[in-house]
Amino acid sequence: MRGGLEVFAKRAFLDAVTKNEIADVLNEIAVLLELKGENPFKTRAYQTGARVLEALEEDIGALIADGRLESLKGIGEALAQKITELHTTGGLKFFDNLKSSIEPGLVEMLQIPSLGAKKIKVLNAKLGISSIAQLQKACEEGRVAELDGFGEKSQEKLLAGIRNRIAYAKRHLNADAREVAEPILAGLRALPQVERAEHAGSLRRGLETVGDLDFLVAASDHEPVVEWFVTRPGVQEITARGETKASVRFASGLQADLRIVPAAQFFFALHHFTGSKDHNVQMRQRALARGLSMSEWGLVPAEGEGTAKEKAEQHAGIQVKSESELFAALGLAFIAPELREGLGEITAAEAGELPRLIELSDLRGAFHNHTNASDGRATLNEMTAAAEALGWEYFGLADHSKASFQANGLNEERLLKQIGDVQALNTSGRFKTHVFTGTECDVLKDGSLDFDDATLAQLDYVVASVHNAFSQSEDEMTARIIRALENPQVTMLGHLTGRLLLRREPYAVNVGKIIDAALANGVIIELNANPWRLDMDWRHWKRAAERGLMCSINPDAHDPAGLSHVAHGIIAARKGWLTKENVLNTRPLAEVQTWLAKRRK
């Protein structure tokens, strides 16, 4: 969110403000209103408005011009006025005034666990605290514990939160979190008291990074399960421990939550804790429209006395034996966890228009792989053997080109020799897997390619990738990549934004224009399946694929184990609503050969 605002400030005068930049401002307003102690429903209205804009597929400028903003559910008169002012003038007086009325240190204090708007207000009013540093000092001097509503424990917790806030705020790669989660899940399932166990949350939704782990268990006896959970190796701190819920923190900062529910409620709880928040809100609203109240406890009549939990315990509601039955109870087809982001999946499920999402078993091969000829760690034979062991019909080689000197990129001479090696290997019949010759060819600063067309024409396919001059302006970078896509020798674009999740920001590039150019030139955009990359981002795929963009799920493997990266790519592809028809490497060998030949003609 903060990043978005910086972008907004920088380009406010250059160009029309985008819907995502407007959404960032609305979210920021919500935070500020919360700190002011405004009506929480007003705060929520701004957040809802931001979500509506983020999910908007139509051009915001057209909506404004036609005066149709208020036709969007969640946008009323006041928000429409503010959105219009932001879009047309690049600024918003209301936002400026609000910002200047609140000390920035108060916003920063929200990062500390157990500290919300109300407590921050008290700290500010009673002790004059308006920054994390001042809060730390007050805690150390024992002044916070003396306040009404605070105590010794709160003070200690705040101090710990301040000290650890960097580690706590850190997110974790989905792949890393999964590695921690799988043994815990297996262990839970092996406990005699446990009937069912699943992980939930953003890990189950397949989000590229996750903040914490969520485990859900149906168990007859709670205490032994909680005890087992909080004594896992690596647990540094038990942050909560109740009868049905426990939270622990690992040394890495990763937090894990355990929730125990009765078996009858398991699938309601699984759905609830798989989220996302937006998906859940929409599902609850749908339930309410049908006279039902939905929670992690169940789906019960909204009318009548008692809480949802009490009604569920009296079996007053609908019983389900799977998530499919839960969706069916609301007139919906089963929605895969990866789609539960509140981005149109409920409407599609109602209309029976959910896609049949791609699965790992649909893959018949993979492109964009390295060998020790450049910066890989295995030979051509070893990599081909690994591809054969996966049952793949084909394996696409793509070592670096000479401009990637740091990666030992191949020059023309070495590339031609490699082509000969591959041809010899294919004709030898040593492997059932066919090897495609290729290159990951550098896109040079001006958009020209690192090999000339005659050299590229000798290959089966070409991946064009940017590996240097990341600091070019958005216009330069966009033009550079488009020029590469316009070269008929290029088959696919590698890692579109160059991002490394949690490590390196994407370079500035206009994704929309790149997608337009790829469509216009019949070029594939890769979904780089390396768990650090997952690039192009899943958020762009749904719309792009609807327009006909072809995807290739590429492992970017540098050793045999790296081929399994495709599993991460499949998850990202599913989040992008992709079916096997959208992805080149689900097709049989002969079809792929035809496709590649046609593209290069």
Place this chain on the structure above:
DNA sequence: GCCGTTTTCGGCCCGACTGTTTTCAGTCG
């Protein structure tokens, strides 16, 4: 601030845990 087959006011998703209370507010998801 938004919304409406209960329509211009009065709701707005819901529950667990913690710490501080002595019946509950705040935070979190």
